[in-house]
Each structure stands twice: as structure tokens, then as C-alpha cells.
Amino acid sequence: MNYKRIGSIIRKEFLQIKRDKRTMTIIFLMPIMQLLLFGYVASTNVDHIPSVVMNNDIGTESRVLLESFANSQYFDLDYHVQSIEEIEKYIDNGDARAGIVIPPEYSEYIKSGRTAQIQLIVDGSDPTTAQAVLSSAGGVVQSMSVKITQKMLGASMPQPLDLRTRVWYNPNMDSTRFNIPGLIGVILQTVTLMLTSFSIVRERERGTMEQLIVTPITKMELMLGKVIPYVLIGFVDIVLALSLSVFWFRVPIAGSINLLLLYSVIFLVGALGVGLNISVVAKSQLEAMQLSMFMIMPNMLLSGYMFPRNAMPKFVQALGSVLPLTHFINVLRGIILKGNGLAELYKEFFILIGFGVFFIVLASKKFKKKIE
């Protein structure tokens, strides 16, 4: 292996990247745009759910109950109606996601110590919202019940059970904080895949490969020369993405930033290696584009970025673990949210190095210095 020859390819790639507007856009604009877009859109914090209320009770107790619904911040009691048909209308056309029905005898029952019933209607078409409605309504009603019981029995009555919860790492359970680290991984994977998936096949399509492969350059030299420039570019992208997440989205990095950057570089080699393999196999740039598009969805779904991996069937989990991104997302979340160090993340260290070596070697094995 000759380092000068690798250097000559690297230099050439940089010259070409510099002059290619499309590539420059992918490198600098895409990560910023995606991070901003996804950072705002992919929030699963559900609150201020528009709700419709049908209160048939004229007593004060029902008003107290509705107040505590409103105070929970989860419900916005936007509409007040008189009939079930109207509730149906509001939920049907999507103006309201939840309906609260209080029967006429509510206050009377509470006062006389009987069990009063309240009806909650939930729009279940979006399970995330429905789940939030159910659990927050449950919470509101639960604490209301306790209050009423205590008032009836005297305030000194102790609770038989008392659960004290402490949420670590992300105390407010802010979904943005959870999403951003994974998002950085996804963006890095997407950008690098798009960039390298073109790198070899473009030369074949333009004909420049025919001239290059009659030189004494070796396959490994060519592969490394193609990957290294993009590792450097990917490094710039990760610094860009991290700054945006720290300074814009206010997601602090709990662990060591140097360690995070080290992991990023190792991950990049593997991620770029995947793109390189696409580029070696593809017959045209169009095909390379399609193949890399084809790869993006499984990466998003299987890596645990969108859905928790331990909720997936074992087989699907196994599929996910052959993606470098899955392990890198563990690292990102570990270091950014939990402040993990090498001690906790040593497995990922070796796995990511393994991926890097594997994909680069595979690409150089598959690459033929031929034009067939």
C-alpha cells in the first residue's frame, strides 16, 4: 500500500467536491435542514390536547373536576356542548381528540358518597395521542378521587402505598432530548451514504474509471482514497450537528465530547463503507441512488431511532444489530444523555471498528479493476 497514491486520490476528491455544488449542498445544508426539521417535527410530547366537554351537571363538583383537567396542561377544554351528537361531530372532523362527558347526577353522587361515573371518549386513530389522553386523564381522575376520599374521611388519613419516582438522565422526559442524539446518527448515516454511494459508480459512468484502472493503483488504495475525504467531511458534519443540538436545541452533552468524536470517526468509516459497497455494485448513479434510498428506511426503523428496539421481535432486533447505525445510536444516547464512558460502551467500540474494517475490505474485494 502506497500512502502517496492514497494522498493523490484524496486530493483529487477534494478538488472535485469543492467544484460540485450538489455535493456541497448535501454536505453542509442537508444536515442542518434535517436536524432542524426533525428536531421540531419528531416530538412525541403530547399536551394541550383539544377536548370537547359535555357537562350535564349543574353542581360545583363538576366544575372542580373540569378545572383540574384544564390545570393538568394536557387538556384544552376548547368546546362545550349539550349533546352526544355534537361531541361526535367535533371528534369526527378532528377539531377535538378527546371528549369528557359528565352525567347530571355527578355532584349529587359525590356529596352522598356514591361512585360517580365520568365518560372519556378518545380518538384512538393516533395511538400516541390516545395513550397520552388515557394516562393523563387517569392521573387527573386518580388524584381527584384521593382528594375527595380524604375530604370525606379527614385529612390525616395516611395513604397505604406511596410511589416516589425519580426519572434519570432526562428528568422532564422531554422527547426532543431523547430524539436529537439518535437523529444525529440518522443524519450522519444518510449524508455519508448519499455521498459515497456515488463515488465509484460516477467514475464508471463518466468513463474516468477506465483511465484510472490502467494505472498501477491497487484496489485498497483506491477504496481508502475514496473513503478518507468523506470521513473528514462527515467529521465536519458531526461537529455541525452537535453544535446545533447543544446551542439550538439545548441538549447538553453529559459525557466526554472527545470520546464522542472518536466514536463518530469510527462509525463514519463503517457507514461510508456501506455506501462504497453500493457504489461498487451499482451499474449507474441512478441505481446507486435507489439503493441508498432503499437503505435509509431500514436504518431509521431498525436502529432504534424511531421505535424502542426491545419492543421488536427477536428476529427484527437481530436484523437491526447488523447496522452500524444501531450501535452508534447507543453510543450517542449513552454519551450525550447518560454521560457514559468507554467502560460502558466498550462493546460498541469493537463492533463499530469491526464494521469499518469489514465494509472497506468487502468493497475492495468486490471492486474489479475491469470494465465488464
Added chain:
Amino acid sequence: MIDSIQIHSLTKKFGDITAVNNLNVEVKNNTIFGLVGPDGAGKTTTMRMLCSLLTPDKGTAKIGGYDILTESNEIKNHIGYMPQKFSLYGDLTVMENLVFYSKVYQVPKKESKEKIKFLLKFSNLTDHSYKLADQLSGGMKQKLALSCNLIHSPKYLLLDEPTIGVDPVARREFWKILFDLRDQGATIFVSTPYMDEAERCDEVGLMDKGRIIRKDNPDNIINGFGYHLLSVYSDDNHLARTLVQEEEYVMDAYLMGEGLHVVTESLESIKKLKEKLKISGIKVISINEAAPALEDVFVNIIKSEKR
């Protein structure tokens, strides 16, 4: 002296089509060998096999004693290859392309600087060295491509139709460079669709349907024509051609430039031709015996192969 390029029963098939069929050629050191033939004759396939870009189905070749099958890595240090299509980086400048290839071929820094300077001058590109390769004219592009292939001073040059799409003046210049290179010791294997270029080669191989059907120096090929060539000028060459072709004593008739070329076995045909055309109402301006050019010989050989 050992022949510098030796091709032994080289064969390549693409599906049912045999692109190169049991090819045997020997090219002498320090000569220009011209490979000519119609489109689809197998010229490019032959070139690509010689550069190890394609794997032959059968046979092999040696370049400077190195086998293309087993020593392709070593060969790559000694050859320069110009593909038919422009294959340098259009988004790099002339200088950047030259520097890139000098590094890929590991030409020592000091040597490469001088070599680049020399090549730029040699190919008249000094004033254009800052331009992107895509901005060059066809002729300049080809000279740049050749220069990039000369950066490591290869002994063997394989050029696949290097002057296609290049204007006549630039073509002439390009060939001047090739003669200089040969005089400096290079061996050049060049394919060309142009007969005037073929005539300038030290040796020519006529290729058709994957085989070399004639190989000699251009003079010998012309002298070995074996027929008489008549150059006919009339007021309607097209009609004359159709009429003449049916005559028994006419081997072949085809339009060439302003006139009509008629191939015949004896000079007595001149009389017969004159009569025939007169009867048909064609005004004959002149009929003379002409010296055949390489093109006439090749057209005849390829047609007689078909007969």
C-alpha cells in the same frame, strides 16, 4: 530482437458474438502499428484485453515480455492507454489532471515537475494549463489525454481511436507527436478509422469480425492489390455506379470523393465501360487508371471476404 507486443490466439466472446476471434499479432519494437477496420471489428475489445481491462476467454498476450494474464500489475507501470472516450477528469484543470496522474504513477516530485512542463510544451497546452479539462476543444483534450499517459514515460502506448472527432489540423499535430515518441523509443499500438492515418503507420493490421485479415506495411498492402483501379468521372456518378456494378468484368464499384472507383481485372475494361455508359446516356468526362490507396485495397479485401 524480440517482438515487443505478442498476441497469441486471443479470443473474447460476448454472449453469442465473438468479438475477437483467435487473434495473433506481433508488433515490432519501436514501431507504430495501426489497427484498422470497420465498427464492431473488435478493435476496442482487443485494446481493452491488452490493458487487462477485459479478461480474454482464450489466449493471451505479452507486452515487453510481461504476460497480460499473470503480470498485469507489472504491465501497468509500462503502458499508457488512451480509451476511445475522453477519460480524464473534466472538473479538474489541465495541470491538476497531470499532477494527479504523475502522483498515481509515483513519478518522483522533481522529475514530475520537469516532465509536466515538457509535456505541456510538447502538446501546446502551456497556455491552457489553468483551464478545466471540460473546457478544452476536442483536439486539446486528446493531447491532454496523451500527455497524462506519457507522464511515467511508458515504453508501450495503446491508443484507441485517439483522433476521432478531432479536426484535420489537430490530427496532423497529434500524429507528429506520435512519430516523435516512436523516434524516442516508444512502441505504439493505435487503432484508427482514418485511412490516411493508417498509411502513416509502420505496419497495418486490417481487422474484420474479430480477425486480422491482412497485416503488412502499407506499401506492400497497396502493391499487393492485384487488380486495376479505374477512376471514372461522369455527369451522374450515382447512376453510373448502379449500371456498372452489373457488368461481369467489374469486381466492385464505389463512390470515392468526387468520382467513381471501379475495380477490374484488366485495363481492357476501360473501353467496355465507356461504351456501356455512352449507350445509357451518361456523359463520361474521363476514365483513367488510378493508383490505389489503402482504402481501396481494404474495401476490396473486406468485400471479397464477404463474397
